[in-house]
Amino acid sequence: MSNCVITSILNNDNKAIESYYHSHRSHFISWAQLNYNISLSDCQDVYQEVMIILVTKIQNKQITKITSSLKTLLFGIGKQLIRNRLKLIYNKGVREEKYYRKVINEQVNNEPDDRFVIIMSILDDMKEPCRSLLKLFYIDNISLKEIAVTLNYKSAESVKVQKHRCLKQLKENVFKKLGDT
Amino acid sequence: MDLIERYFNTSLSDKELDLFEEKLASDSLFAEEVQQFGVVFNALKKARVKKLEAQFISYEKEYNSSGKRYNFRNLKRRKATGSIVLWILFIGFTIQTSLYFSTSSSSKNVGLFANYFEVYPNVLSPVKRTINDENFVLDAMKYYDAENYVSAIEAFDKLLLKSDSRNEILFYKALALMTEGDYLTAKIQFELMNIESGVFVNHRNWYLALVFLKLEKHNKAKMLLKEVVADSSSFSIKASSLLNELSAS
Numbered sequence: 001m002s003n004c005v006i007t008s009i010l011n012n013d014n015k016a017i018e019s020y021y022h023s024h025r026s027h028f029i030s031w032a033q034l035n036y037n038i039s040l041s042d043c044q045d046v047y048q049e050v051m052i053i054l055v056t057k058i059q060n061k062q063i064t065k066i067t068s069s070l071k072t073l074l075f076g077i078g079k080q081l082i083r084n085r086l087k088l089i090y091n092k093g094v095r096e097e098k099y100y101r102k103v104i105n106e107q108v109n110n111e112p113d114d115r116f117v118i119i120m121s122i123l124d125d126m127k128e129p130c131r132s133l134l135k136l137f138y139i140d141n142i143s144l145k146e147i148a149v150t151l152n153y154k155s156a157e158s159v160k161v162q163k164h165r166c167l168k169q170l171k172e173n174v175f176k177k178l179g180d181t
Numbered sequence: 182m183d184l185i186e187r188y189f190n191t192s193l194s195d196k197e198l199d200l201f202e203e204k205l206a207s208d209s210l211f212a213e214e215v216q217q218f219g220v221v222f223n224a225l226k227k228a229r230v231k232k233l234e235a236q237f238i239s240y241e242k243e244y245n246s247s248g249k250r251y252n253f254r255n256l257k258r259r260k261a262t263g264s265i266v267l268w269i270l271f272i273g274f275t276i277q278t279s280l281y282f283s284t285s286s287s288s289k290n291v292g293l294f295a296n297y298f299e300v301y302p303n304v305l306s307p308v309k310r311t312i313n314d315e316n317f318v319l320d321a322m323k324y325y326d327a328e329n330y331v332s333a334i335e336a337f338d339k340l341l342l343k344s345d346s347r348n349e350i351l352f353y354k355a356l357a358l359m360t361e362g363d364y365l366t367a368k369i370q371f372e373l374m375n376i377e378s379g380v381f382v383n384h385r386n387w388y389l390a391l392v393f394l395k396l397e398k399h400n401k402a403k404m405l406l407k408e409v410v411a412d413s414s415s416f417s418i419k420a421s422s423l424l425n426e427l428s429a430s
Contacts, residue, residue: 014236017236018240021237021240022240022243025244027299027302030416030419031302031304034383034384034414034416035304044241048234048237048238048241051233051237052230052233052234052237055233056226056229056230056233060190061192062191067323067327068303068322068323068326068327069326069327069328071302071326072302072303072326075302075303075304079304115220115224116224116227116228119220119221119224119225120224120228134225138225138226138228138229139225139228139229139232140232141229164182164183167182167186167218167221168182170221171217171218171221174217174220174221175217
């Protein structure tokens with residue numbers, strides 16, 4: 001069962017992701033509230049973070065098969081995130097507010113926001129097929145095979161070659177722009 | 182390029198990684214190229230995460246402020262079939278009032294039980310660990326996670342002979358028994374739990390109330406449900422709702 005869900009998430013089946021999201025949400029939130037005494041909105045935030053971690057780990061093939069159930073893994077990730085969150089709250093009492101706020105910001109954003117905005121605007125300004133190809137592959141998580149069909153390429157291999165060209169072009173444009181600013 | 186991407190996806194083999202890191206250390210131009218691609222990959226990953234966030238936020242619109250889900254999809258269908266439903270309700274009501282006193286309460290209990298019973302997740306060993314004292318719990322919980330409740334019950338029995346965490350084991354054994362339909366034995370496990378210890382007590386009271394419901398011991402179920410409501414745990418909302426339904430039936 002869990003491995004079927006993993007396959008669906010890996011294939012970016014949005015209906016399966018949505019169904020999985022709804023199927024464990026209320027249970028996760030009740031469990032988190034009961035065991036960790038955190039607010040409903042915090043529980044909702046944590047649940048979304050857990051789902052993001054789970055989906056990205058599956059789609060990055062860091063989780064391919066599991067021996068226990070996916071639900072157990074979901075609750076395990078949740079437990080870890082809540083503990084980290086609680087540790088952060090605990091630290092709040094003993095550290096200078098200014099200091100830990102800086103730490104939180106650094107943890108949340110690996111990429112400074114302005115740089116991220118610049119890169120995304122360069123991506124948006126790229127010509128076709130690069131813009132669609134990079135977005136489909138990296139942001140929408142569509143496979144090379146599906147992109148080949150969507151964008152009329154001969155094969156997944158041709159898409160891969162084009163993707164490398166586009167990526168190189170994006171990188172050059174980004175550092176040209178960043179060098180100018 | 183392929184190697185650089187696989188480096189950031191941590192999918193290089195050990196041999197490839199050694200060669201890659203060797204080149205990184207010896208070739209400054211290559212190192213700069215890798216660092217620049219790193220910036221681009223990070224931004225693309227972040228865009229992917231933002232897209233998922235937006236996707237999940239859109240799912241949240243289906244919930245109200247108390248976290249319960251609106252049934253939007255059925256709403257449309259309901260509108261379309263509204264008049265039919267009204268007729269069915271009218272006919273159903275007529276038939277039901279004539280049959281009301283001959284209907285046994287057990288069928289209602291089955292429905293209530295099915296609505297409220299949900300297997301509690303494994304929170305004892307949620308991820309694979311190799312800590313020695315948790316290994317024996319892990320073995321039993323593996324069966325529980327795999328929904329192999331018969332083997333889980335056997336493993337819990339063995340555990341009960343040697344484990345200090347009796348309350349937890351009794352609780353999960355009772356849950357496994359409930360899923361197997363053995364409510365009487367499940368009830369005994371719950372009653373063997375040490376309430377004074379406070380471990381899993383709210384959980385125990387909620388599930389024991391469900392067992393009483395299944396065994397048609399309504400008064401006992403109601404008494405426990407009142408305790409759960411008074412505890413103000415997250416089971417309280419469910420308990421209060423079930424209590425209302427029981428009182429109304």
